Amino acid sequence: MKRGCRGGDASAEGEGAEVHRQVRQYVQQKVRPGMELLEIAEMVEQASSSLVGFDPRNPLRRGWAFPTGLSLNEVAAHDTVNPGDPARWLQPADILKIDFGVHVQGNILDSAFSVSFDPMHDELMRTVQEATETGIRNAGPDAWISEISSQIREVMESGEVHRPDGKVFRVKVIKNLTGHLIGPYKIHAGKSLPSVNTGGRERMLAGELWAVETFGSVGGLGYVGNGGNCSHFMRSSGSEPAQWQRSILSSSAVNLLDLIDQRFGTLAFCPRWILQAAQQKKPKTATSDQRWWASPLDELCNVGVVNRFPPLADLRGSYTAQYEHTILLGSSRKEVLTRGDDY
Structure with a gap:
């Protein structure tokens, strides 16, 4: 496999992916309604720091790749706890997106999942997960990004959520959040993978490392804007x-x-x-x-x-979900590096 175009390291990527799997397995067992978001953030960060072998004397060698995203309900991305913030607790009806990454010598592994304890969100989560899987299945060397985007949107907008009050909502794809190319020490390395066809003429290429992620919304616009204080x-x-x-x-x-x-x-x-x-x-x-x-x-x-990079939120009162994997494109196949038994 030709890897020189991005400077990737297979052993480092494999190590980082295994750390991500172990950390999220631990977190999934521990997260419960009533937990403070700061407690969840520190749990993710302490576990990943320990497993990846972070050393403050050589801080850029290995460690966290970006802040632990803990985005609640209408907030889809880019939210975590700031020092001095009022305490926030996970509620039984909430839907929480947990988005975290680690790196080994600059090789970034980025993956995210949604957590909820209310069956009302099951269909939204299932639909978004399937949309992400659709993106992964259709990704590959020389694949047109616009075609993958169209397929993601078709799956996402086929979902329906039935609320306890009898209302039925179509799942909306969040149009202005995208997957992205990953580079050494760069979480966003230029190219993007939208969840809607924007008419672009770019292809995926062999040797590229991609974060394939999709976001869906229920009760909102399918479009996110500034959602509060930046973290x-x-x-x-x-x-x-x-x-x-x-x-x-x-x-x-x-x-x-x-x-x-x-x-x-x-x-x-x-x-x-x-x-x-x-x-x-x-x-x-x-x-x-x-x-x-x-x-x-x-x-x-x-x-x-x-x-x-402020929090990104749909309409207040809406609900959003996210799933994401890091994939590596070989010359003839792709590898879902962050794949686990959970998703």
């Missing part, structure tokens, strides 16, 4: 601040940028991880202010060296 951030690729930009940054913003570069590089991160990294770097400088990062991080975003 996901990522360094802008190739955006070393110009001298004039550095000159207008406060010393705290410059120090934070140095910490981000050393600890996360081009990987996505969240403020909870900033606090952890700062504490590990200088244990004696702990502060009771859990939001000291907010102002310098805003500075970095405002000059364009860090990007914000």
